[in-house]
Amino acid sequence: MVSREVRKDVKFYGISVRWQQIERKQGVEMNNEEAKKELKSYAMIKQKREQYDERIKQLKEKIKSASGQKLNGMPSGQGKTSDLSEYIVQLETLENRRESANQRLSQIETKISLVEDAVLSEVLRLRYICEKCWSEIANCYGKSESWAKHRNKPAINQYSHVSSDLH
Numbered sequence: 587m588v589s590r591e592v593r594k595d596v597k598f599y600g601i602s603v604r605w606q607q608i609e610r611k612q613g614v615e616m617n618n619e620e621a622k623k624e625l626k627s628y629a630m631i632k633q634k635r636e637q638y639d640e641r642i643k644q645l646k647e648k649i650k651s652a653s654g655q656k657l658n659g660m661p662s663g664q665g666k667t668s669d670l671s672e673y674i675v676q677l678e679t680l681e682n683r684r685e686s687a688n689q690r691l692s693q694i695e696t697k698i699s700l701v702e703d704a705v706l707s708e709v710l711r712l713r714y715i716c717e718k719c720w721s722e723i724a725n726c727y728g729k730s731e732s733w734a735k736h737r738n739k740p741a742i743n744q745y746s747h748v749s750s751d752l753h
Contacts, residue, residue, distance in 0.1 A: 618739075621746035625714040628694050631687050638684040645677045700748045706741035709734065 652670045695715060701707035705727075712718045712726065724734040 617746040618742050621742050624694060625698075625710065625742070625745065628691065628714050629717055631690050631694075635684055635687040635691065638680050638687065642677060642680050642684065645673050645680065649673045649677065697745060697748045701741065701744045703741075703744060706737055706744055709737045710741045710745060713738065 649670060652673065695711075698707055698710045698715065701710060708726075709723060712723045713720075718726075720731045720734045724731045727733070
């Protein structure tokens, strides 16, 4: 089927150009959905990062209290060093996850800032980073709520183009 379409591309150039444009348009719509999912994931990633921060704080307190015991490097039969090493491994894992979350958040923020239209970029920032509702976004501009909602689709469209350029 693909080879026949390629042959048609050579024979019927006008038809294949239209076909390619349709494919490109469908690709943008799919990217818009992916972009929307990515933008919506910001709040969840931020929440996860906060959970990691809290868990890291707890583990550091446990490590501090466990290391407060006198450790001379000799086995004491109490098993405290294995608990300490487990805490350290958990701490490293959580710090890696937190760093990954920070990178993801930063990546989304960067993509939003690279949206060409400043108003659309700000609408995305307010909606997905600051988690403002449409009426709050509209109030920032002295416009109606429907004005703010109607800026979302073109904003996501521009974001999806930035998104595909950075991958």
